[in-house]
Amino acid sequence: MFFNNFHVSRDIGIDLGTANTLIYVSGRGIVLQEPSVVAMDLERAVPLAVGDEAKLMLGRTPGSIRAVRPLKDGVIADFDAAEQMIKTFIRKVNDGRGVVAPRLVVGIPSGVTGVERRAVREAGLAGAREVHLIDEPVAAAIGAGLPVTEPVGTMIIDIGGGTTEVAVLSLGGTVLSESVRVAGDEISESIGVYLKKVHNLVIGERTAEEIKIRIGSAFPDPEFDHVSMEVRGLHLISGLPRTINICASDLREAMTEPLTVIVEAVKRTLERTPPELAADIGHHGMVLTGGGALVRGISNLISHETGILTQIAHEPLLCVVNGCGEVLENYSRLYRVLDTPELSSDLLF
Numbered sequence: 001m002f003f004n005n006f007h008v009s010r011d012i013g014i015d016l017g018t019a020n021t022l023i024y025v026s027g028r029g030i031v032l033q034e035p036s037v038v039a040m041d042l043e044r045a046v047p048l049a050v051g052d053e054a055k056l057m058l059g060r061t062p063g064s065i066r067a068v069r070p071l072k073d074g075v076i077a078d079f080d081a082a083e084q085m086i087k088t089f090i091r092k093v094n095d096g097r098g099v100v101a102p103r104l105v106v107g108i109p110s111g112v113t114g115v116e117r118r119a120v121r122e123a124g125l126a127g128a129r130e131v132h133l134i135d136e137p138v139a140a141a142i143g144a145g146l147p148v149t150e151p152v153g154t155m156i157i158d159i160g161g162g163t164t165e166v167a168v169l170s171l172g173g174t175v176l177s178e179s180v181r182v183a184g185d186e187i188s189e190s191i192g193v194y195l196k197k198v199h200n201l202v203i204g205e206r207t208a209e210e211i212k213i214r215i216g217s218a219f220p221d222p223e224f225d226h227v228s229m230e231v232r233g234l235h236l237i238s239g240l241p242r243t244i245n246i247c248a249s250d251l252r253e254a255m256t257e258p259l260t261v262i263v264e265a266v267k268r269t270l271e272r273t274p275p276e277l278a279a280d281i282g283h284h285g286m287v288l289t290g291g292g293a294l295v296r297g298i299s300n301l302i303s304h305e306t307g308i309l310t311q312i313a314h315e316p317l318l319c320v321v322n323g324c325g326e327v328l329e330n331y332s333r334l335y336r337v338l339d340t341p342e343l344s345s346d347l348l349f
Helices: 002-006 079-093 114-124 136-143 184-199 205-215 248-254 256-272 275-284 298-306 316-329 331-337
Strands: 012-016 020-025 029-035 038-041 046-050 065-068 103-108 130-135 154-159 164-170 173-180 228-235 241-247 286-289 310-312
Touching: 012 079, 012 316, 020 079, 020 316, 029 079, 029 316, 038 079, 046 079, 079 114, 103 114, 103 136, 103 316, 114 130, 130 136, 130 316, 136 154, 136 164, 136 173, 136 286, 136 316, 136 331, 154 256, 154 275, 164 256, 164 275, 173 256, 184 205, 184 241, 184 248, 184 256, 205 228, 205 241, 205 248, 241 248, 248 256, 256 298, 286 298, 286 316, 298 310, 316 331
Parallel strands: 012 103, 103 130, 154 286, 286 310
Antiparallel strands: 012 020, 020 029, 038 046, 038 065, 154 164, 164 173, 228 241
16 A cells, blocks of 8 residues: 555655755655755865855855755756755754655745756655655645645735746645745845945845845835844955944845846736635635745735735744645645655556
């Protein structure tokens, strides 16, 4: 029996994100949440550090070490580094013990190509015996507790690090979806571009992300717009370190372009939605998941632009990995949401 064996080997669900990787182990829950970063020793071609340790090395490595993000825009950009990262994380959650290779359920963007899907499968097979893929919007909706298997229209907006996924779901399937490669990373990048243009200040990606988290906002808020923070960087003209003060209202202007791309993707999806499902969405509203959902005021912005109530899911960062975990724990009920073309019917029953 395939389903009975599915739980024996501590099967694993992975949210393989551009910014962070989260892992769910069947029967144990979420056991790992670390940055998707690998530090490689170029001379020996082996990973020196993965996750939290590797992220500390970004922008600070000598010539013999390269700290990289193996995923870009939600897909694998550096196959070798991604393979090493997945193998290391799997060993870590298994406490380094030589256990039977697990089955994996991996969340990936819905808009990736067949070649990109195959790359994820092959990278996953380095540490597992079988890899199943699930579209991130479907996993996020399951993890957010939405009724995806019922005959009701559900709309999910998953704003990750590299991609924004917008999907309309019903009866356990995706009715229509749109994936744009503009998300949290591009919002952070827009902050760096703004500081360079307006203040002649060059900052790193970690600093840009910190600014976004602390004072970034997507919608006017009189109580928050005056909040400011000190930013340290390299002054372009003098070539020396410099500190400036920026406020939330100025920063919002800098973030307008990527936020507009996200809002337009939501509008296009709504325009293509069949009338009956559109009526359901108008009644129940839309749900935001992913790290981008934590940008202050983004739900208000989408509600304002579409006229439809938009709510942030509980623990939006965990929705995709929780959805993968839910599929692991309730495989017989939810296996149809997986992209498993190689799976034969006699294995399922």
